Amino acid sequence: MSTRFLMMAAILATAAAPAIAAAPPMRAAAPAAAPASAAPKQMTRTQYLAEYQARFSAMDTNHDGVLDSAEVSAAQQKELQAARAQEQQQLEAEFAKLDTNKDGQLSKAEFLAAARPLQLNQTPQQAIADVDSNKDGKISVAEFEARPLANFDKVDANHDGVITPQEVQAAREAAARQR
Numbered sequence: 374m375s376t377r378f379l380m381m382a383a384i385l386a387t388a389a390a391p392a393i394a395a396a397p398p399m400r401a402a403a404p405a406a407a408p409a410s411a412a413p414k415q416m417t418r419t420q421y422l423a424e425y426q427a428r429f430s431a432m433d434t435n436h437d438g439v440l441d442s443a444e445v446s447a448a449q450q451k452e453l454q455a456a457r458a459q460e461q462q463q464l465e466a467e468f469a470k471l472d473t474n475k476d477g478q479l480s481k482a483e484f485l486a487a488a489r490p491l492q493l494n495q496t497p498q499q500a501i502a503d504v505d506s507n508k509d510g511k512i513s514v515a516e517f518e519a520r521p522l523a524n525f526d527k528v529d530a531n532h533d534g535v536i537t538p539q540e541v542q543a544a545r546e547a548a549a550r551q552r
Contacts, residue, residue, distance in 0.1 A: 432440055432448040440448075471479055471487050495503070504512050506519065528536050528544040 429440070430436075432444050434444055434447065468479070469475075471483050473483055473486070474480075501510065501512055504516050504520065506516050507513075525536065526532070528540050530540050530543060
């Protein structure tokens with residue numbers, strides 16, 4: 374295997390990946406549409422490289438061992454069209470599920486029926502237990518205020534009893550860094 378081939382494949386994979394990332398890689402032996410729940414399969418380095426070599430070969434339409442901009446553009450367009458077709462199928466399937474009377478239109482009732490109902494994520498006992506610091510089964514005013522005041526004090530960096538927009542922004546940025 375030539376170094377030139379590997380270099381070109383690496384360059385192409387790096388340069389073209391953002392543009393064709395929406396579509397799954399082309400696979401000669403793979404079924405047209407694998408189920409979404411299919412577990413990943415073990416793959417050796419040789420198998421992995423073979424898939425990329427097959428992809429390169431499919432893109433190298435003039436078989437000169439390099440990919441020019443026309444070949445990359447053609448491959449991008451082909452994968453974009455495949456991704457659009459797959460998305461269209463998914464949207465049509467979702468629409469068909471919502472269109473319960475099969476008239477090709479969604480009524481307000483059909484649309485609302487598809488909405489997930491809102492529900493509580495805790496029982497009252499769980500909510501009390503989260504706040505009830507003395508474990509007496511009740512929430513006092515002090516217990517109710519403790520967590521919000523602790524959050525306020527955490528955001529009030531200079532502890533002057535006032536939260537400024539700058540302190541709120543700094544707290545948001547700090548929280549984002551911790552995620």
